[in-house]
Amino acid sequence: AYEQDNLVSIPSNVENVKTRPQFQIEKDIENALMEANQKEIKGISHCLVHFNVSKVNEETGKRMLRQTVEVNLVMEKTITLAEAEEAARIAREHILTIPDIHDVDIHVEVLPEGVKQYKRLQRD
Numbered sequence: 001a002y003e004q005d006n007l008v009s010i011p012s013n014v015e016n017v018k019t020r021p022q023f024q025i026e027k028d029i030e031n032a033l034m035e036a037n038q039k040e041i042k043g044i045s046h047c048l049v050h051f052n053v054s055k056v057n058e059e060t061g062k063r064m065l066r067q068t069v070e071v072n073l074v075m076e077k078t079i080t081l082a083e084a085e086e087a088a089r090i091a092r093e094h095i096l097t098i099p100d101i102h103d104v105d106i107h108v109e110v111l112p113e114g115v116k117q118y119k120r121l122q123r124d
Helices: 022-036 081-095
Strands: 041-056 063-075 101-110
Touching: 022 041, 022 063, 022 081, 063 081, 081 101
Parallel strands: 063 101
Antiparallel strands: 041 063
16 A cells, blocks of 8 residues: 555555654654753754554554654763763653654764754754
C-alpha cells in the first residue's frame, strides 16, 4: 500500500497507519523543544526520522510501523556534562509527547565558537 498524501511507502504486511512527512515531524520536534525551554539548547543541527517495522500485532497478525527520531542538539561548550545530560533528558521527555513518536535518540554537539544560535530554534 502507498499513502499518496504522506510520501511513505508501507509494505503490505504492515498495518495501515497514517504517517507524516519528515518536515512535519521536525516542526513538532522544534515546538516540543521550545516548550522544554532549556536555555542550554541553542539549536538543532540534524533531525532524522526512522520508520521501523516492529513485532507482529497479535490481534491483526500484521507488523506495526514505529517512528523513531534521532535529534542532534547543539549546546554551548561552557556548560557541564551534567547540565548537557539534564537538558537532553528533558528534551527527550518533551519529544516523546508527540503522539506518533515511539522513541528518541538524542545526540549533543558543541556550538561553534562565536555563534550564539544554530540553524533552528531561533529564540528572541
